[in-house]
Amino acid sequence: MRWVIFTTTLLLAASWTTAVLKAQTLVLTTIPFNEKAHETARISGQLVAGVQVKSAPDDTILLHAYIPRNWAGKTVCSRVVSVDGLYEASNEYEVARDWPGATAQLPHPTSQPQMLSGKAADAVGVRVSLSSCENAAEEVTIAAWSGARQAPALLINSFQADVVFAYIDGATVPIRCEPIVMAGRSAYDTRCALDDIGASGRVEVKLLRIMDGKPAPQSRLFLWLP
Amino acid sequence: MIRRLGRPARAKGNLRWLPGLTVAFVVATLAAPLLFTILINWADKRSFLVEARTGQITLTFGEGPNQWRLPDAILCLPVAVPRLGAKDACGAAFGPDGQAREWLIDWREGQTVTLRIEPDGSFVVASVKGVADIPAGARLIVPADIWNSVGTLLFQAEATLGSDMAPGVRHYLWSGRWEAREAGAARFLFRSQTEVVKSGTLPAGARVDILKGEIPALSYGHISRRGVDGPMDVVLLSEFDDTYLSVRYYGVAQAVHIRPDWVDVAISSPLLLAVAAIFPFLASIGLYLSDMLKRTEATGIHISPGRENRRRHSRKAIRRGRRR
Secondary structure (H helix, E strand, O other): OHHHHHHHHHHHHHHHHHHHHOOEEOEEOOOOOOEEEOOOOOOOOOOEEEEEEEOOOOOOOOEEEEEOHHHOOOEEEEEEEEOOOOEEEEEEEEOOOOOOOEEEEEOOOOOOHHHHOOOOOOOEEEEEEEOOOOOOOOEEEOEEEOOOOOOOEEEEOOOOOOEEEEEEOOOOOOEEOEEOOOOOOOOOOEEEEOOOOOOOEEEEEEEEEEEOOEEOOOEEEEEEEO | OOEEOOOHHHHHHHHOOHHHHHHHHHHHHHHHHHHHHHHHHOOOEEEEEEEEEEOEEEEEEOOOOOEEEEEEEEEEEEOOOOOOOOOOOOOOOEEEOOOOEEEEEEOOOOOEEEEEEOOOOOEEEEEEEOOOOOOOOOEEEEOHHHHHHOOOEEEEEEEEEOOOOOOOOOOOEEEEEEEEEEEOHHHHHHOOOOEEEEEEEEOOOOEEEEEEOOEEOOEEEEEEOOOOOOOEEEEEEEOOEEEEEEEEOOOOOOOEEEOOOHHHHHHHOHHHHHHHHHHHHHHHHHHHHHHHHHHHHHHOEEOOOOHHHHHHHHHHHHHHHHHO
16 A cells, blocks of 8 residues: 555656646736735634645745646636745736646745745645635645645644544545644644545545544535646 | 151062052952853853643653553544544544553653643643554543542653644643753852742743753653643753753744843842952952051051061160160
């Protein structure tokens, strides 16, 4: 089983690397580029703070994401937030009307590179969703960049749940998510590893948080996989 | 005996060291507190004492006895599929491993546990880095009504008090205070005890570590509870080394490091205060004496004759006697 997971992860990483090499660029529509390095922390009101995988060397801040064909002609929101809530960037991009469905580069002309590079893996979460940045992210895709871990993962703000379970595409056995052990964590606290999904396309993800031993209401989102 | 002497010029030779002595006293008066401040700060080591009320503490045990007795504790192991509708103490995300029983635990070096007080008053030992009996991810739960028979738990461990503040945090530091106790080179020479050089309070929600260089320092401490409704009462005394307190507050990018500097030591040291009081006193005695000797030099009055004068006087007296 471990070999299967390992091989799947390698294949996924390899496919990302190949896709990234021939990525097209989306049109950044939020001008000027909207990012803030807060002096005090701000925290997301949403459960999912990041959906990401590693794609590039540590010293580059290049943001890529698999943009499905269904998103052609629509607005995409990229939200980048640091685990301590001190860095936040929310920007919108326009997908071309004739988008074929491929990995795209999302320009991220940051003026705060020190807030993004040189950090521990998953210290910054990226969430690319089909919506304007003012709306809730119900449909997300995996973002690929240097600050993520090798295996794709959901970064969740569980509001200090005992445990978070992620049910992928109606599976009966969920993924048991792990707490993030990182100093100053405020914006998100849990990591759900997606390295053994074995699915592609649009998959349903149900998040079940256990709070004080009891299940909290389920949350649902759709995740696009290449 | 004060006597008028006829030849003051002879006395001048005896008091040639007077200006030097005066200068020495003045220099000593000015330099002594400075020297003591340097000595007190030289190779300083300190120990932090932290007293806190907290809903969470994380311990990585060191060597030495870390023996705990947890009566009627339930071991809960993580489950792959949540047990929806579970009514037992383990809750939906964990499953009980057998019945509640007495646990006699000798924590081994390097094991990490997070201790929490749950909203229902139960005491939870969550294993972060575990062993065969209590694997990582497992929890031992001591129900609230059992706590009174647990008593005090002692530990020798690297400790983190409280947790980072985030939405929904229920296990955090309620309040606390700390003291930095030091003993430098000068203290070692003059006093056998440490001195409190700096102290302060810990606000609710702070996350506190005691560090030594970049690594956590070993602390000796104990955990108790005044009742089952409140948090844990924790007292920590860190190892005696070049330690400092690392306090992380919500909204501040970097942890605040508290390490007493020479100013703190200078203004709080009773030894320095004593030195500062004694040296001016000694200096004023010295200055008084040198002033007296100067006057003698100017007027030719000696408090008592020197050996040479005494010899001369006796010879004169003999001569006078012969003349009579």
